[in-house]
Amino acid sequence: MRNYEIMFIVNPNTPEEEIDKINGQVESIITSGGGKVEKLEKMGKRRLAYEVEKQREGHYVLFVISANGDIIKECERRLRVMDAVIKYITVRTDEEVRRGEKIRAFRQKRAARRGSNRGGAPTQHSEEAMQ
Amino acid sequence: MKSAKEKRPAGQKQYYRRKKVCKFCVERIDSINYKDVKLLSQFVPERAKIMPRRISGVCSQHQRLLNDAIKKARNIALLPFSTE
Numbered sequence: 001m002r003n004y005e006i007m008f009i010v011n012p013n014t015p016e017e018e019i020d021k022i023n024g025q026v027e028s029i030i031t032s033g034g035g036k037v038e039k040l041e042k043m044g045k046r047r048l049a050y051e052v053e054k055q056r057e058g059h060y061v062l063f064v065i066s067a068n069g070d071i072i073k074e075c076e077r078r079l080r081v082m083d084a085v086i087k088y089i090t091v092r093t094d095e096e097v098r099r100g101e102k103i104r105a106f107r108q109k110r111a112a113r114r115g116s117n118r119g120g121a122p123t124q125h126s127e128e129a130m131q
Numbered sequence: 132m133k134s135a136k137e138k139r140p141a142g143q144k145q146y147y148r149r150k151k152v153c154k155f156c157v158e159r160i161d162s163i164n165y166k167d168v169k170l171l172s173q174f175v176p177e178r179a180k181i182m183p184r185r186i187s188g189v190c191s192q193h194q195r196l197l198n199d200a201i202k203k204a205r206n207i208a209l210l211p212f213s214t215e
Contacts, residue, residue, distance in 0.1 A: 007166075007207055049211040058208070062166075089207040091165070100161045 001035070001066045003097065008079055008088035009058035012045060018084060019059055026063060029075050035067030053086045064093075151188025155197075163196045165203035171210060175201060179211040 006026070010019050019042070027037055043060035052058070065071075072090055079088045155163070163170070174182045174189070174197055181201055184194045204210040 009208065048208040049205070050208055052208055087208060089203065091203060096162050103161045 001068060002092060003038075003064070003066050003094040004072060005091045005093055006063040006065065006072075006075060006079075006088065007091075008061055008085050009048070009052065010061060011053070011084045011086055012055060012057040012059060014059070014084045019061065022082060022084060023061060025078065026075060029078060030063075030065050030067055030071055033067065033071035033074065035065055035071045037063060037065050039064035055086060058086060153188060153190040153193055155193040156190055160193075163193070163200040165200040165207075166209070167200075168204065168209050171197070171201050171204055175210055177214065179213050 010022060023040060023042075027040070030037055039062070041062040041064075043062055045057055046060050048056055048058055067075075076088065076090060079085050154160075165171070174187055176182055181198060184191065187194075189197060201210060205212050
């Protein structure tokens with residue numbers, strides 16, 4: 001299982017219930033494939049930075065999920081087919097989270113070393129290495 | 132030698148260029164999220180191009196992360212590819 005974020009834009013002219021229906025469909029695809037929806041956020045109506053399918057606005061919806069590749073594939077296929085969805089993006093996030101943890105651990109280690117080794121031998125790693 | 136005023140031709144202005152620092156290193160920002168439009172838009176000037184490192188002073192590691200984030204944001208219409 002990997003962590004992903006699926007973000008999609010729904011046509012601004014679709015009613016609120018319709019959006020909920022789409023969200024329900026996406027959710028059922030994820031859960032039926034064995035994935036888990038960690039967060040579902042409706043980000044509301046936003047201005048688009050450029051025109052998409054003749055629209056300048058759109059409802060943004062964000063799913064934070066843990067799933068595998070097959071579920072993502074199915075989700076993307078379904079989103080592509082839906083008429084109300086004008087754009088979508090899937091981003092894998094677990095690698096980024098792991099990277100963040102690594103940096104934080106490194107920083108802690110360095111802080112600890114600095115505290116105990118003040119004025120002593122020079123530290124092994126260069127300071128800019130991880131920044 | 133910046134301090135040697137006498138050596139400059141008359142009328143030339145003296146520059147003191149401030150050393151640029153990477154915003155992300157200073158503020159200890161590890162990951163740059165593509166959804167954070169407010170942060171990203173600081174690095175996309177008027178023409179919607181990505182600001183080069185030599186101007187913004189961002190370090191290479193963070194510039195790479197920034198690049199990825201801006202490109203993702205463009206893909207989902209949070210940031211423009213270009214201006215009309």
